[in-house]
Amino acid sequence: MSRQPQAAVGAPLSRVDGRLKVTGRAKYAAEHDIDGVVHAVVVDSTIAHGRVTGIDTRAAEAQPGVLGVISHLDKPALVYRDNPGAWLDPFVGERLHVFQDDKVRFFGQPVAVVVAHTLEVAQHAADLVKISYDVEQPSTDMAAPEARENDPLPQQNYRRGDPDEALASAEVKVESTYRLARNHHNAMEPHATIARWNGAKLTVWDKTQWTLGARDELAAVFGIPAGDVRVISPFVGGAFGNALRTWPHTTLAALAARQIRRPVKLALTREQLYYGVGYRPAYEYRLGLGSTRGGRLTAAVHHIRGETSSYENYGEGVMTPGQMFYATPHVRQTYRTVPLDVNTPTFMRGPGWSSAAFALESTLDELAHKLGIDPIELRLRNEPQEDPSNGLPFSTRRLRECLRAGAREFGWHRRNPKPRSRRDGDWLIGTGMAGGVYDTLRMQSAARVRLDADGTALVQASTSDMGPGTYTSMTQVAADALGLTMRAVRFELGDSTFPASPPHGGSQTMAGVGSAVQDGCDKLRRQAIELAVDDERSPLHGVDADEVVVRGGRLHVKGDTARGETYRQLLTRNGRTHLEATGTFAPTGDDRFSMYAYSAVFAEVAVDRRLGLVRMRRMLGVYDVGRIINPKLADSQALGAMVGGIGQALLEHTATDHRDGRIVNANLADYLVPVNADIPGLKAIYLDGEDLHADPIGVKGLGEIVKVGVAPAIANAVFHATGKRVRELPITAEALM
Structure with a gap:
């Protein structure tokens, strides 16, 4: 077919849902109008380790408007059967079973939930619930001498060659230890759920990045068929990964709705987001690199420690970059998790990869300085011809082009490599760069397409949109495939009754769902063309179907726009109210190619030589991410990730009182995130190209790779400005004074 x-x-189109959002008509989880809804407020534990010995609810239950207080004392019947389909691979152990025992595993754990007619009454009553405890000393500090490590999982050890001998005998070596603070997501929309039962069937309006995952988890918790649960989530106000999992508050909303027999709304407070959902775990990363004097890497030895909870062992992709990013013949990695009395960590933009990049790209910068080789040149000298971890050819690998294009655009040739060589008054000016890599994930997807007789189309998939512009990009793909204008296509998402989609995370939505949309629209367009060429009354009768294209809703012969007709004319004449097709995508080629997206990030900073204050001056990112569906949306992703990377590098840090496990900066006043005054000029460049080995539409995914490499680029720039290597994030003024 033509x-x-x-x-x-490929056009920089504005968001199709933009007007809904800026006018307040987009409905987020807590904003749906559900008849008869009442309000629930969670009562959190004020200890991190121990047991609940008593719950006094008398004062709370005496308040007018209170409908009930639920806790483990009510022995709620929750099945908590295994849920192998819940994408729990990174979580080894057993998720928190709410209200199933008296044990407290972390500060802020839900120990009761209050339900009332109004939110204000529920909040007041929750304050009146008195909890008594048998307190034990918590373990919340990964660096404490008594902190033990979990036994390694099989995938947490890696070795090739003879790395210890190669490192010991290396002509030049650098060995450093890097530490990264815990980071919290702090999306604009707090997590919230509305739950309603209709007999044995459950409907929830939830903040989620995976409607099917939430459906399956609720079915597993309550012991009901997945088909009896419907999850609705048309808009997500940011998430960055922590809405990929169904957390205890969603179960509590459904439990309260079942027990009170009313629809229940439960929204977490800003403070509760630091305890009630996951976060990026803290890391300690020791890395030794060995090389020749000419800058060829010979050995790499990685020792990685990351925090996890005492009841689950969370691991993420922190090892992969060290295995495949650069040509290194001898590599050894150990990755150990440290169980603490904290809630379980989870995915956060570039999970694992972003943390690994800080250690790897900073150490490479140290090595370049020690060797007297330009950091870009050192990376170019260690470019592999094939994936060093498995010997597979790369589907595409254009890191060289990213590095060279970035160097030209950034003006890298003007850089004096000597630290502290450039000043602007009291400010020391430095530039730095780092590479980035992220997995090209793809999962099986489906989409339903319907073309109505009026010439408009409806496309549906159960995926989510937490901000990258899924509504818009899917509409673009569908519009071109159907030959319609954007206005003639409506894309619907965020409903578990729609065709199955994978989790909306890991930069895989465009590849999977987009390819399914393309497939469904191609099938439907072919239906229409075949209907026309077989119809004796059609101007296209007898034409080779491969010679027919559709533009602006009109089918015509390629090269002869006069010979054709519209979808409306075709369907009306044939008495068809609509045409319908289901598109699918299943990834192939995993065993033949190594598939990744790549980046090169460049940063310029100014550091006050007296006060140690760091100010960003400019930043550039260059990306090999395959085909760009919408440059405007891509910029939104890339520039936003740069902002997040600035936060990771210079500001974001969770402060825990290790005496009781309390997070002392669990608010947006004390947990610092970048604001307008912190952001310099930002620019993103995307290499032209596509990766058709990865998927039919040639995309690699963008949302994660744009975060990887930002923090080390900033750290390397700080070193160039000051001559001081800071190996702990965030980089503080105290570390530079």
């Missing part, structure tokens, strides 16, 4: 004209894909 290739369709591309009018929408």
Whole structure:
């Protein structure tokens, strides 16, 4: 079939849902109008380790408007059966079973939930619930001498060659220890759930990045068929990964709704987001690199420690970059998790990869300085011809082009490599760079497409949109594939009754769901063309179907726009109210190619030589991410990730009182995030190209790779400005004074 004209894909179009959002008409989880809804407030534990010995609810239950207080004393019937489909691979152990025993595992654990007619009454009553405890000393500090490590999982050890001997005998070596603070997501929309039962069937309106995952988890917790649970989530106000999992508050909303027999709304407070959902775990990362005097890497030895909870062992992709990013013949890695009396960590933008990049790219910068080799040149000298970890060819690998394009655009040739060589008054000016890599994930996906007789189309998939512009990019793909204008296509998402989609995370939505949309629209367009060429009354009768294209809703012969007709004319004449098709995508080629996205990030900073204050001056990112569906949306992702990377590098840090496990900066006043005054000029460049080995539409995924490499680029720039290597994030003024 003839290739369709591309009018929408590749264009920098504004968000189709933008007007809904800026006018307040977009409905987020807590904003749906549900008849008869009442309000629930969680009562959190004020200890990190121990047992609940008593719960006094008398004062709370005496308040007018209170409908009930639920706790483990009510022995709620929750099944908590295994849920192998819940994408729990990173979580080894057993998720928190709410209200199933008296044990307290972390500060802020839900120990009761109050339900009342109004939110204000529920909040007041929750304050009146009195909890008594048998307190034990918590372990919340990964660096404490008594902190033990979990036994390694099989995938947490890696070795090739003879790394210890190679490092010991290396002509040049650098050995450093890096530490990264815990980070919290702090999305604009707090987590919230509305739950309603209709007999044995449950409907929830939830903040989630995976409607099917939430459906399956609720079915497993309550012991009901997945088909009896419906999850609705048309808009997500940011998440960055922590809405990929169904957390205890969602179970509590459904439990309260079942017990009170009313629809229940439960929204976490800003403070509760630091305890009630996951976070990026803290890391200690020791790395030794060995090389020749000419800058060829010979050995790498990685020792990684990351925090996890006492009841689950959370691990993430922190090892992969060290195995495949650079050509290194001898590599050894150990990755150990440290169980603490904290809630379980979870995915956060570039999970694992971003943390690993700080250690790897900073150590490489140290090595470049020690060797007297330009940091870009050192990376170019260690570019592999194939994936060093498995010997597979890369589907595409254009890191060289990213590095060279970035160097030209950033003006790297003007850089004096000597630290502290450039000043602007009291400010020391430095530039730095780092590479980045992230896995090209793809999972099986489906989408339903319907073309109505009026010439408009509806496309549906159960995926989510936490901010990258899924509504818009999917509409672009569908519009071009169907030959319609953007206005004639409506894309719907965020409903578990729609065709199955993978988790909306890991930069895989465009590849999987987008390819399914493309497939469904191609099938439907072919239906229409075949209907036309078989119809004796059609101007296209007898034409080779491969010679027909569709543009602006009109089918015509390629090269002869006069010979054709509209979808509306075709369907109306044939008495068809609509045409329908289901598109699918299943990834292939995993065993033949190594598939990753790449980046090169450049940063310029100014450091006050007296006060140690760091100010960003400019930043550039260059990306090899395959085909760009919408440059405007891509910029939104890339520039936003740079902002997040600035936070990771210079500001964000969770402060825990290790005496009781309390997070003392669990608010947006004390947990610092970047604001407008912290952000310099930012620019993103995308290499032209596509990766058709990865998926039919040639994309690699963008949301994660744009975060990887930002923090080390800033840290390397700080070193160039000051001559002081800071190996702990965030970089504080105290570390530079």
